Amino acid sequence: MDADKYNKNMEERQKKFEAICVRCGECCGSEDDPCENLVKKNDGTCFCSDYESRLGPRKTISGFSFNCVPIQEHIHNDTLRQNCGYRVRN
Numbered sequence: 001m002d003a004d005k006y007n008k009n010m011e012e013r014q015k016k017f018e019a020i021c022v023r024c025g026e027c028c029g030s031e032d033d034p035c036e037n038l039v040k041k042n043d044g045t046c047f048c049s050d051y052e053s054r055l056g057p058r059k060t061i062s063g064f065s066f067n068c069v070p071i072q073e074h075i076h077n078d079t080l081r082q083n084c085g086y087r088v089r090n
């Protein structure tokens with residue numbers, strides 16, 4: 001497989017993986033003390049206002065410090081939230 005085809009495949013796989021997220025925001029604290037970057041939309045879904053640079057030290061609205069980690073880490077550690085789309089998938 002040439003490099004272009006490989007990159008295209010990886011891009012498609014990443015898109016499919018990201019589409020599993022139902023945007024509930026639970027992994028970002030939507031149910032209790034949300035991350036200060038979490039934005040709730042009128043339709044009840046959420047998004048991260050700093051998604052591309054999200055990983056690393058973050059704070060919640062109440063000032064609690066935590067690390068934003070890739071969802072793969074939650075999958076690996078079996079710490080997915082109740083309504084997480086990746087939980088249903090596994």
Ligand code: SF4
Binds near residue numbers: 028039050051055
């Ligand atoms: S920085 Fe991380 S925890 Fe905070 S809203 Fe974005 S993805 Fe969620």
Ligand code: SF4
Binds near residue numbers: 071084085086
């Ligand atoms: S808990 Fe799962 S489905 Fe909900 S926002 Fe986080 S990754 Fe997406």
